[in-house]
Amino acid sequence: MFGDTVTALEDDGQLVHVDFAHSKSREFDLVFGADGLHSKVRSLVFGLEADFEHHVGLVVCALELEGYRPRNELVAVTQTTIGVQTMRLSLHHDATLVLFTFRDDRPIPLHDVEARQELLRTRLRGIGGEAPNILEHLPRAKSFYMDRASQIRMPTWSRGRVALLGDAAAAPSLLAGQGSALAMVGAYVLAAQLRRTQGNHQQAFAAYQRQLQPMIQDKQDAALQLDIAFAPKDRKQLYMRNATIRLMGLPFVSKLVMARSLRDPIELPSW
Secondary structure, rough: OOOEEEEEEEOOOEEEEEEEOOOOOOEEOEEOOOOOOHHHHHHHHHHHHOOOOOEEEEEEEEEEEEEOOOOOOOOOEEEEEEEEEEEEEEOOOEEEEEEEEOOEEEEEOOHHHHHHHHHHOOOOOOOOOHHHHHHHHHOOOOEEEEEEEEEEOOOOOOOOEEEEHHHHHHHHOOOOHHHHHHHHHHHHHHHHHHHOOOOHHHHHHHHHHHHHHHHHHHHHHHHOOOOHHHHHOHHHHHHHHHHHHHHOOOHHHHHHHHHHHHHOOOOOOOO
């Protein structure tokens, strides 16, 4: 079912009754909320997002521009100043992806594009570099995204016949990365546990969280130390960030720094 959304969930212990915005109500044995950081399923079953969201102090913005110049093929061009990072990447068909990461604690008007773009202009005013040129192209952006970088931390990922997956359950945030990979691993583990318990969802849900939560929590904790890479707080952090990136050009340094974050100590269940 595409182009629709869940508006109500009622778990009677045997089935989950689900209402949709544009379709007739249906009943399901189990419901899985895999609907991201701002999960509607989570808010309906577990309560307010504010109870679980932990803002890391950064805002991320992505926009796609057509015909933007300058253009550098096969290169990510970055400019980092105190509190702000700009990154530009060339895509196919003369398109350019621009990513901004900046420090800001203000709420983001998620449903008002013009207000978000004005916030971006206000925050980036005066930083120099390519930012003024990019902002001139902002009204012609092919796509535009802006949101706070946040983590989701919950004591339990399931309730009754409803379970959460991926960012809906435990978003690690932009700082940690690997959100899509962790979501796929989570879905695999949950499916395997449902098979192993022969459909006993209570046992399966508990085993799924027990296996994955320690690893994901470690990633979340580690991510909170990485804000310096995206938006240094002061000149000292900016110097440290730039020095570290230069050192990453040495193979043994990059392997030492990145190996642990790219290799996760998890054994996938066998089928």
